[in-house]
Structure formats: structure tokens, C-alpha cells
Amino acid sequence: MPGRTFGLYSLDGVINAHGVSDDVEVAVAGARAGADVVRGMYGQRLDHIDKGAGDFATTADVAAEKAILDVIRVARPDDAVLGEESxxxxxxxxGRQWLVDPLCGTLNYAVGNMLVAVNVALRDGAAAVADPFSGEVFFTDGETAWVRKDGVDAGLTPTPATRLVDVNLDPPFLSAPGFRAVDLLSNPEFVERFRPRVVSTSLALAWVAAGKRAAYVTDGGDLSRSVHFAAGIALCRAAGCVVTGVDGAPVGETGRGLVVAADGETHGLLMSMIRGRM
Structure with missing residues (x-):
């Protein structure tokens, strides 16, 4: 069966004996298509689309989402899709729904900061997170986690060695006043054990899976089906990270926010600091 092509991306080589492309390759192809748009429009003067409460999208968000949806529509025409913009x-x-965040870190991007991610996830399945500027695509089939760069795949191995913990300071602060992520930054034990970083994009979740961060912390509600976080959560779980809510409960409908750590010791330390505030 000839491979189908969407833009620069073809399913040649990933069509199986039954003529069906692998979900993980669809996720990767979608993330790469979106990343190409984000990279190609970087530095241009972009229109802003107001979303209220100080949030906005740009024409790059919309164009990247269209590129991703084109990939999914060709490869999986019967699947449902939830896109951040559409x-x-x-x-x-x-039963099958794709969660698409075409440009995570829009505020960064709009001011010329390259810390952004493109997230594509099949709910409870394959997922991919692309870094448009490094050329890396982090991906999982739901069981193992990898990074692809320059056509070469390497397994992801989380490690707390960097001691860098990314703390998301963006609202909503649903656990306040008991717990606020910003409080970690002034916690003497946190400062002794870790070094904080704030990148304001879910790309940091992929970095935990890849060993570039020791952990990631954010407040919020149920993030398991969030277009912003679903791909990163799937990636971290497959890599072997410890993933819970800020209350220590499993991530899901009753959970709140995220504490994702490279190992159990790091997760335990962070939870002890968080529980001390709740």
C-alpha cells in the first residue's frame, strides 16, 4: 500500500501488514508538522487572538494546529480530536480521542522566546512532544519512551542528577492558600536540595523524562485529559517517572495538579514540602 503524505510527512515505512499506520508514528508526524509551522513562523509579526483573562493565541498557534489536524485527519479520519484552538x-x-496543543508556551513565543512545545496525544495511548527549535521529538507508544533527533531514536532515562526542578507559576492556583507552587521557591529545604527553574511550557515534562530536569510541579485541576499536559504525562509515565497530583493522589478526575519526579526519593522530598503547606 502506498504511503499517504501530509505536507512533508509520509507514512511510508510505518504502514503495517494490515495497511494501518502505528499510532505512535501518527503522533510523531503530527507533532513534527506542528513544530515545522511554529519554527517557520518564529520572529514574524503575528496577529493575537484574545482568549480572555490575559490569555491569547497567535496565528502561529492556529496554523500549527491545522497542520497537526491534517495529519490526524488523513491517518485517523474516524477519531475524535480536541484541539486547544479549534x-x-x-x-x-x-473511545479514541486525540488531544492537541499546537504551541505550549504561546506567551514565550510571542516575545521571541524559543521555550515552547508541540503536544499530540491519543488519550490513554501514544503521544509525542516536539521541541521546534532543538529538533527533538519525545514520544511514547504507552509503554516505552524515546527521543528522536536527526532520524536517530534513543531511549529516555529519567534521573534526578541535575537537581533542577521546574515550577510552573501560571494560574489557576486551586490549592491556595494552603499550597502555592511559588512557596517552594522560598522553602529552605527546597533551596538546599534543588535548584528551581521556570520555563512556563510543558516542554519541561519531557525534560523530566529525558533526565534534563529532576522534577516538575504545577497546581491545577485534573490535568490527565488536558491538551497541555496529556502528552507529557504519558511520556513521563512510560519513562518510569513518579507521577501524582500535588495531593499525592493519582492523576485523574479527583486529582489536583502534578508532581512528576525522576525517582521516588525526589518525589517523596517534594511531597513532604508540599504536604507541609496543605
């Missing part, structure tokens, strides 16, 4: 397509309770 909303729900297909049934929200569909």
Missing part, C-alpha cells in the same frame, strides 16, 4: 471534533466521549 475545540472538539467528534464525540467528547469517543
Amino acid at each position: 475545540g472538539q471534533r467528534g464525540a467528547a466521549d469517543a
Whole structure:
């Protein structure tokens, strides 16, 4: 069966004996398509689309999402999709639903900061996170986690060695006043054990899976089906990271926020600091 092509991306070589492309390659192809748009539009004067409460999208967000949806539409025409910019397509309770965040870190991008990510995830399945500027695509089939760069795949191995912990300071602060992520930055034990970083993009989750960060902390509600976080959560779980809410509960409908750590010791230390505030 000839490979189908969407833009620069072809499913040649990933069509199996039944003529069906692997979900993980669809996720990777979608993330790469979105990343190409984000990289190509970087530095241009972009229109802003107001989303309220100080949030906005740019024309790059919209164009990148369209490129991703084109990939999914060709490869998986019957699947539902939830896109950050275009909303729900297909049934929200569909058995197969893709979660798409075409440009995580829009505020960074809009001021010329390259710390952004492109997130594509099949709910409870394959996922990919692309860094448009490093050329890395972090991906998982739901069981193992890898990074692809220059056509070469390497397994992801989380490690706390860097001691760098990324703390997301963006609202909502649902656990306040008991716990606020910013409080970690002034905690003497945190300062003794770790070094804080704030990149304001879920790319930091991929960095935990890859050993570039020891942990990631953010407040919030149920992030398991969030277009911003679903791909990163899937990646970290497959890599062997410890993933819970800020309350220590499993991430899901009853969970709050995220504490993702490279290992159990790091996770335990962070949870002890967080529980001390809640």
C-alpha cells in the first residue's frame, strides 16, 4: 500500500501488514508538522487572538494546529480530536480521542522566546512532544519512551542528577492558600536540595523524562485529559517517572495538579514540602 503524505510527512515505512499506520508514528508526524509551522513562523509579526483573562493565541498557534489536524485527519479520519484552538471534533466521549496543543508556551513565543512545545496525544495511548527549535521529538507508544533527533531514536532515562526542578507559576492556583507552587521557591529545604527553574511550557515534562530536569510541579485541576499536559504525562509515565497530583493522589478526575519526579526519593522530598503547606 502506498504511503499517504501530509505536507512533508509520509507514512511510508510505518504502514503495517494490515495497511494501518502505528499510532505512535501518527503522533510523531503530527507533532513534527506542528513544530515545522511554529519554527517557520518564529520572529514574524503575528496577529493575537484574545482568549480572555490575559490569555491569547497567535496565528502561529492556529496554523500549527491545522497542520497537526491534517495529519490526524488523513491517518485517523474516524477519531475524535480536541484541539486547544479549534475545540472538539467528534464525540467528547469517543473511545479514541486525540488531544492537541499546537504551541505550549504561546506567551514565550510571542516575545521571541524559543521555550515552547508541540503536544499530540491519543488519550490513554501514544503521544509525542516536539521541541521546534532543538529538533527533538519525545514520544511514547504507552509503554516505552524515546527521543528522536536527526532520524536517530534513543531511549529516555529519567534521573534526578541535575537537581533542577521546574515550577510552573501560571494560574489557576486551586490549592491556595494552603499550597502555592511559588512557596517552594522560598522553602529552605527546597533551596538546599534543588535548584528551581521556570520555563512556563510543558516542554519541561519531557525534560523530566529525558533526565534534563529532576522534577516538575504545577497546581491545577485534573490535568490527565488536558491538551497541555496529556502528552507529557504519558511520556513521563512510560519513562518510569513518579507521577501524582500535588495531593499525592493519582492523576485523574479527583486529582489536583502534578508532581512528576525522576525517582521516588525526589518525589517523596517534594511531597513532604508540599504536604507541609496543605
